[in-house]
Amino acid sequence: MKPPLDVPFSAATDGVDPTLVPARTLYTGSRMPAIGLGTFGSDHVSADQIAQAVAGAIGAGYRHLDCARVYGNEEQIGSVLDSLFESGLRRDELWITSKLWNDKHGEDEVIASCRQSIADLRCDYLDAYLVHWPFPNFHPPGCTVESRSPNAQPYIHDSFMKTWRQMEMLVDLGLARHIGTSNMTVRKLQLLLRDARIKPAVNEMELHPHFQQPGFFEFVRAQGIQPIGYSPIGSPQRPERDRTPDDTVDIEDPVIVGIARRLGVHPAVVCIKWAIQRGQVPIPQSATRRNYLANLRGAVSEPLTDDDMRAIAAIDRNCRLIKGQVFLWKDNQSWEDLWDLNGAIAQ
Numbered sequence: 001m002k003p004p005l006d007v008p009f010s011a012a013t014d015g016v017d018p019t020l021v022p023a024r025t026l027y028t029g030s031r032m033p034a035i036g037l038g039t040f041g042s043d044h045v046s047a048d049q050i051a052q053a054v055a056g057a058i059g060a061g062y063r064h065l066d067c068a069r070v071y072g073n074e075e076q077i078g079s080v081l082d083s084l085f086e087s088g089l090r091r092d093e094l095w096i097t098s099k100l101w102n103d104k105h106g107e108d109e110v111i112a113s114c115r116q117s118i119a120d121l122r123c124d125y126l127d128a129y130l131v132h133w134p135f136p137n138f139h140p141p142g143c144t145v146e147s148r149s150p151n152a153q154p155y156i157h158d159s160f161m162k163t164w165r166q167m168e169m170l171v172d173l174g175l176a177r178h179i180g181t182s183n184m185t186v187r188k189l190q191l192l193l194r195d196a197r198i199k200p201a202v203n204e205m206e207l208h209p210h211f212q213q214p215g216f217f218e219f220v221r222a223q224g225i226q227p228i229g230y231s232p233i234g235s236p237q238r239p240e241r242d243r244t245p246d247d248t249v250d251i252e253d254p255v256i257v258g259i260a261r262r263l264g265v266h267p268a269v270v271c272i273k274w275a276i277q278r279g280q281v282p283i284p285q286s287a288t289r290r291n292y293l294a295n296l297r298g299a300v301s302e303p304l305t306d307d308d309m310r311a312i313a314a315i316d317r318n319c320r321l322i323k324g325q326v327f328l329w330k331d332n333q334s335w336e337d338l339w340d341l342n343g344a345i346a347q
């Protein structure tokens, strides 16, 4: 049964006209809205709350959703989308991304998994389907960072290419208009670009003022791939198990707070404005109407000044928040082994 919509589909009077939201042109010529709504509720936002936020956000003018099978809420989001389509929203007005989870990298699993996300999201096709992590290492939701799956393995390029060949078939079959990567590195993308028949159109990566990844970011853009920036506000409500004592807080940075005070907005909005102006596509998560509306308004309001942009460029702390420890494959490893810091892929 469909959940009743708190916010029926009709443009909210205080919303943003979606045609005013900037868009990025991909190498295929397709245009993707330059801000999307993140839908990972983690431990603190239920699937139904996320689905209601999707309904409210589309009413407020969002046209881009960042979904994933592992977020455990595609069915609920699909129910909401179905109602919106029935009330007149057209499928081609939306950009919908989903992602292949790590337990479905195997032969014949990719296409079935993509079909399942399409069925759950009730959306006929995906605008983008991404390989969520470049390893088939599986872990149960909510496990501790020390958990390791027994079959965990390092990045093995031949295995990844078998998965990628199936991703390419999704484009041939019309199930995904674009395919892409997530949680990659320069080295891994170089290998993929060498061997791909269809290159990734987008690469989802952690990007926020305290983690700007300038080298990787410029590399991705130089390849004609659009960077999508996840955790753009610095994921302030991520679970305790994903925090380490050295983590810094973007929305408390004096530079961000100073600009926010001047503009009369929350520091989160400054992070979003900076991201869009820098050229990545931020996908902030919010289940609070005031906040997701403020983020979207940030995308269409007066840009930050060149001085603001320079000041924010200078506060990078190289502080990765989503370290991925659960995907390590040996004892006594450090999370840095996942990210090829010296340019070599750890084995």
Ligand SMILES: NC(=O)c1ccc[n+]([C@@H]2O[C@H](COP(=O)([O-])OP(=O)(O)OC[C@H]3O[C@@H](n4cnc5c(N)ncnc54)[C@H](OP(=O)(O)O)[C@@H]3O)[C@@H](O)[C@H]2O)c1
Residues within 6 Å of the ligand: 037, 038, 039, 040, 041, 066, 067, 132, 182, 183, 204, 205, 229, 230, 231, 232, 233, 234, 235, 236, 237, 238, 266, 268, 269, 283, 284, 285, 286, 287, 288, 290, 291, 292, 294, 295, 322
């Ligand atoms: N590819 C990957 O491996 C990967 C990894 C992580 C995340 N992601 C994607 O990226 C999305 C965003 O990342 P994230 O969820 O980690 O973190 P985030 O977007 O940086 O932060 C989300 C938090 O910020 C708060 N917030 C949002 N807008 C705000 C505003 N204007 N004022 C005050 N607080 C605000 C939200 O609270 P309220 O709900 O109260 O507004 C929420 O707790 C995810 O949902 C997911 O779609 C992808």
